[in-house]
Amino acid sequence: MxxxxxxxxxxxxxxxxxxxxxxxxxxxxxxxxxxxxxxADYPLATVDILPDIKQDLNITSIGNPSISIVNQFNTSAFSNLPKEAPMYTYEKSTYLKKENELNLFKTFGLQNIPYQPRQDDLLGRSVSVSNGTASLSIYEDQGMMSYSKNVVGELSYFTSITDPQIYRNKAESYLNSIGIDLSSFVFSKTKYYSIAGPEAEETSSPTRAKIIEVLFLAKANELPIIDNSTDPSGNLVRVWLDVNQNIVRVDYQDTGKIGTKTSVFKLKTTDQIVNGINQGKLKIIKTETPFGQKIKSTNIQSLKLAYYAIDGLLVPVYILQAQSITETGATGPTYLIMEAVEK
Structure with a gap:
């Protein structure tokens, strides 16, 4: 054997x-x-992206990190986050740049109207033109545009059998006609608004509404793109239409083109996120606390992943939702941002 x-x-x-x-x-x-x-080497390994991130103009302590982060957040909210994420190349849009202003005036039928550019310490450069029936405002440094058309006569109500798809198609067609590239946007939702005097109020019933809103949000890898925006939902383009499909209003945050996917990078662990929060390595981008009141402390409640545009790239970042307290004791939701890639 x-x-x-x-x-x-x-x-x-x-x-x-x-x-x-x-x-x-x-x-x-x-x-x-x-x-x-x-x-692959992380291309922003030595770059602190936070100083380049725009803060909500409601924050009086811009550049002042003396906000207490309350260490009472539930880390279980961090457990479902992905462990890695790709980066993308990103080509910035020039749609709202100074060199394209005259083309935009012509596009909206507002050419040959005298205008005077304004320069503001917070808002940067902006221009506004109006002809009495429509107006256009462009905030170049903020990457925002708002167009509105005066409503003539009484608007009609929508019906109970209104098909929102018709208005979505009209909105997409109109945006394409004025040169807004929707390739980086996805359709989000439609909303209805009633009109009472100069005010518009959201309503769930189309039969009470005279305006329908079609909303698109910028996305990469199904995550929000934050570029020229302080909104945690990311960049948007919003179109208001009346029942006859006439354009009433357009709001747009300048958004570039998503390019090729680069390397995949490891994201911060729960411990690294907590350490970053405790060390103050984050920045407020939006707050709903009373205007002008300095935030004294903020309590982190949840976070999600998004993309931030910088240096020709879309970089993964974390958006943290918190509840803040001001110096007078007033409270309100606050949103903060921090880098997500493990360095």
Whole structure:
């Protein structure tokens, strides 16, 4: 009967086990030296993106990080976050740039109207033109545009059998006709508004509404794109139409083109997120606390992943929702941003 060499088998098993342990321990170094699954360098590893992020103009303490972060957040909200995310190349839009102003005036039928550019310390450069029936405002440095048309006569109500798809199609067609690229946007929803004097109020019933809103949001990898925006939902383009499909209003946040997917990068772990919060490595981008009141403390409640446009790239960031308290004791929701890639 042939004998089995148990000693030889044991030696081979121990050798394979040792190799496995070595690879697990030094996988990054081995991969790089053998050029196997080589890890890409994070292009913003030495860049602090937070100083470039625009803050909500309601924040009186811009540039002042002396806000207490209350360490009472529920880290279980962090557990469902992805462990890695890709980056994308991103081409900034020039739609609202100074060199395109005259074209935009002509596009909206507001050409040959005298105008005077304004320069504001917070808003930056802006221009506004009006001909009595329509008006257009462009905030170049903020990347925002708002167009509105005066309503003539009494608007009609929508019916109970109104098909929102008709108005969505009209909105898309109109946006294409004025040169707004929707390739980085996805349809979000439609909403109805009643009109009482100069005010518009959202209503759930089309039979009480005279305006329908068609909303598109900028997305990459199904996540919000934040570029020229302080809204945690990301950049938007919004169109208001009346029952006869006439354009009443357009709001647009300048959004570029999403390019190719670059490398996939590891995102911060729960511990790294918590440490970053405790160290104040985040920035307020929006708050609904009373205007002009300084925020004294904020309590983190939840967070989600989004993309922020910088240096020709879409970079993963975390958007954190919090409840803030001002110096007078008033409270309100606040949204903060922090880098998501593990450095």
């Amino acid at each position: 042939k004998k089995i060499n148990y000693k030889g088998i044991l030696i081979i098993f121990m050798f394979i086990t040792a190799l496995t342990v070595l690879y697990i321990t030094f996988s990054d170094e081995i991969d790089n030296k053998l050029n196997i699954n080589k890890k």
